[in-house]
C-alpha cells in the first residue's frame with residue numbers, strides 16, 4: 001500500500017526539506033515505521049516511547065484524527081494521505 | 092525597558108530568540124516567553140503597576156513587547172465584581188466575578204491575547220494577521236486589526252452564532268467558513284500558516300498571544316487588593332487561559348507582589364465537550380479528543396493543544412474540574428443575570444455552572460474566597476436564549492391598558508404569597 005505522508009515545516013529539516021514523503025504500509029504504525037526507518041532523526045521527535053506518539057503531535061488519515069479510529073493500528077489503503085500536524089492553540 | 096530573555100520550550104527547555112514560532116523544533120512542545128525576574132525585583136512593584144494605564148499595558152513589564160504599545164490601548168482592566176447577591180444564593184461567603192464580558196473592543200477575554208499578538212505582528216513586520224477561531228478570537232482579531240491598519244484573515248467553523256459572524260464581518264476581515272468543527276479549522280490553519288507565512292495569532296504568534304491571557308490573572312490579584320482568591324474557576328477550550336492565570340499568580344508571588352496563599356485552579360467545560368475535565372476526573376495525564384456537541388460553541392474544542400498543561404496545573408494546584416450540560420449552562424446564564432446583572436454567553440454559563448457543582452460537591456469550601464472567570468458576552472449568542480422567556484405583553488399607548496398589567500402582576504404576587512402561607 002503506497003501512501004503519502006505530509007510533513008509539517010517544523011519536521012522538514014529531518015526529511016531533506018521535503019513536504020511530503022511516499023512510503024508503503026498497511027497501517028499507520030507501518031507507514032510511520034517506514035518513514036522513521038528512512039529518517040531516524042525524525043523518529044526521535046515523532047515518538048515519546050515505543051508505542052506512544054509524542055503528545056504534541058496529531059496524526060490524521062484523510063483528515064480524521066487517528067485517535068478517533070484505531071490509533072497507530074488504523075488501517076491504510078492505497079493512496080491514503082497521512083498528515084502529521086503539531087497541536088495548536090486557539091479559540 | 093524589557094525584561095524578556097527568550098522563548099523557552101516548556102518540555103525540554105530549549106531556548107529560541109524572540110521570533111515568530113509555533114513550537115519547539117526538538118519535541119513540538121509549546122514555547123513560552125521567559126523573563127528575567129531577578130532584574131524585575133524591586134522595579135516591578137505594586138506601585139510601578141498602579142502608575143500604569145488602565146489597560147492590560149499596566150502589566151507591560153510582564154508582557155513580551157519591545158516597543159510602546161499601539162494595539163489594545165483600552166483592552167483589559169475589566170471589573171472584578173463582588174458578587175454578594177449570587178454568593179447569598181449559593182451560600183458562599185466571598186465570591187467574585189472577573190467580568191471580561193465588558194472587555195474592549197469585542198467583549199471577551201480574547202481582546203487581551205489579540206492585543207499582545209498584534210503588537211508582536213507589527214514588531215515583526217507582518218501586514219496580514221489571521222486566526223482559527225470559535226468566534227471570539229475572530230471577532231477580536233478583526234477589530235484590533237481594523238484599528239491597527241492590518242489585514243485580517245479569519246477562519247471559523249461554518250455553523251457559528253450569527254452575532255459572532257456579523258460581529259466579525261463588520262470590521263471587513265477576509266472571512267472563510269470551514270465545513271467542520273473547530274479542530275478541523277485549526278488543522279487547516281496550521282497548514283495555512285506553514286504555506287503562506289502569515290502571522291496567525293494562535294499558530295506562529297502563539298507564545299505572545301498566550302502571554303496576553305496572564306493579564307486576566309494579574310487584574311484579579313490587583314483588584315482583590317493585591318491578594319489571590321483561594322479558588323479560581325476558569326473555562327477551558329484550547330487550554331490557554333487557565334495555565335496563564337496560574338502563571339500570572341505565580342509571577343506575582345515570585346516578585347513578592349502578593350502572598351502565596353496556595354491558590355487552587357478549577358477547569359470548567361461543557362458536558363458535550365469535556366476532554367480535559369474527563370481526564371482530571373479519571374486522574375489521567377492525557378486526554379482523549381472528542382467531537383464537540385454543545386451550545387457552548389466558543390469553548391467547543393475537542394482536541395485542546397494546551398489541555399495537557401491545564402490538567403497539570405489543576406492537579407498541582409490541588410483544584411479539580413466539572414462539566415455542565417446545556418440546560419445547566421442556560422440556568423447559570425439566567426442566574427448570573429438575575430443576581431448580578433451580567434449577561435454572559437454559554438462559556439460563562441459553563442463556568443458558573445461548574446463552580447456551582449464544585450461548591451455543592453464540597454470541593455470548593457463555602458467559607459473561602461472564590462473567583463469565577465466570566466470570559467464572554469451574552470449579546471453575541473442570543474439564539475441560545477430563544478424560547479427561554481415568556482413573551483412580553485404588547486399594549487396600546489394607553490394608561491388604562493398598562494393599569495391592567497400592573498393589576499395582574501399584583502394579583503399574581505398576592506396569589507403566590509397566599510400559596511406560600513399555606
Ligand SMILES: Cc1ncc(COP(=O)(O)O)c(C=O)c1O
Nearest residue numbers: 091328329330331332389466467
Ligand atoms: C468566551 C471564551 N471563554 C473562554 C475561552 C477559553 O479559551 P482557552 O482555553 O483556549 O484559553 C474561549 C476560547 O475561545 C472563549 O471564547
Ligand SMILES: [Zn+2]
Nearest residue numbers: 100103115118
Ligand atoms: Zn522542546
